[in-house]
Amino acid sequence: MSPVNVDLRAGDPEVRPAFGRCVLSLNSGMAGLDDQFADKVLMVTINGDRPPVSPDDFFKALGIAHGIQISDLLVEVCPPPADFFVRFRTTFDCSRVFESSRRLFCDGALVSFDRWHPGWGSVPSEVEFLTKLTFHGMPRRAWNNESMNELINDLGGELVSMFVPPDSCALTVMAWMKKPSTIPKVIGVEIPVQEPGLYYSLPPRLPRTTLGMYMYRVFVHVEEVVNPSIEVLPPPLVPGYFPVIDKDDEPLCTTSLVST
Numbered sequence: 001m002s003p004v005n006v007d008l009r010a011g012d013p014e015v016r017p018a019f020g021r022c023v024l025s026l027n028s029g030m031a032g033l034d035d036q037f038a039d040k041v042l043m044v045t046i047n048g049d050r051p052p053v054s055p056d057d058f059f060k061a062l063g064i065a066h067g068i069q070i071s072d073l074l075v076e077v078c079p080p081p082a083d084f085f086v087r088f089r090t091t092f093d094c095s096r097v098f099e100s101s102r103r104l105f106c107d108g109a110l111v112s113f114d115r116w117h118p119g120w121g122s123v124p125s126e127v128e129f130l131t132k133l134t135f136h137g138m139p140r141r142a143w144n145n146e147s148m149n150e151l152i153n154d155l156g157g158e159l160v161s162m163f164v165p166p167d168s169c170a171l172t173v174m175a176w177m178k179k180p181s182t183i184p185k186v187i188g189v190e191i192p193v194q195e196p197g198l199y200y201s202l203p204p205r206l207p208r209t210t211l212g213m214y215m216y217r218v219f220v221h222v223e224e225v226v227n228p229s230i231e232v233l234p235p236p237l238v239p240g241y242f243p244v245i246d247k248d249d250e251p252l253c254t255t256s257l258v259s260t
Helices: 003-008 028-037 055-066 091-098 145-154
Strands: 041-046 073-077 084-088 104-106 109-115 129-136 157-162 170-177 186-192 213-226 242-245 251-255
Touching: 041 091, 055 073, 055 084, 055 091, 055 104, 084 091, 091 109, 145 157, 145 170
Parallel strands: none
Antiparallel strands: 041 084, 041 109, 073 084, 104 109, 129 170, 129 213, 157 170, 186 213, 242 251
């Protein structure tokens, strides 16, 4: 496909990739919901081959078995592997319903309960590489934890810390990265144009045609990569030690052999 055709189809949802990955950092909003859901939410699975069960059907079965009123809980349809996300008003009701797991029936189907936890519905994953990164050309107004964490998230990692910069030339950070080899050498960092009279805390107005952006060309240097799960051998005095040289012939990092 030619570049012209690619640009013409940039807004076409039919050309989207089948799978992608992103990183979301822990935040106060997540923490607040975690506190609200802890010990008050059950994930409900209706077992066996059966016709679809509605939230009303499930609530009726729960009411008959436990005498719970409609004001005592909220039943919501959820994505697999469960069928319903059920939030109780009290931990007492949540616990006594949980104890009836695989003993309660709804329209003849056996019902299972699992306690909700932050990792429910996920699969294990890891971010393996502790990486030191330096950004040249990053807009000075973005030298803050919130902005840099968003940027690191977009690159597939999680911000650990920011070094105190000696000047305004470059910003160095430490971050856990999924795959440092995929970090671009140059990235385009875009920030929305702030409309006059609007505060940062307010949601942006819907633009008539496009959303104006400031785009900054930022150079990314991978200064150091550490994988704590493997032992790094000292650089040998034989071929196998390769200084990585930038355009100005200044070594940026070194690559050493590792044991696997």
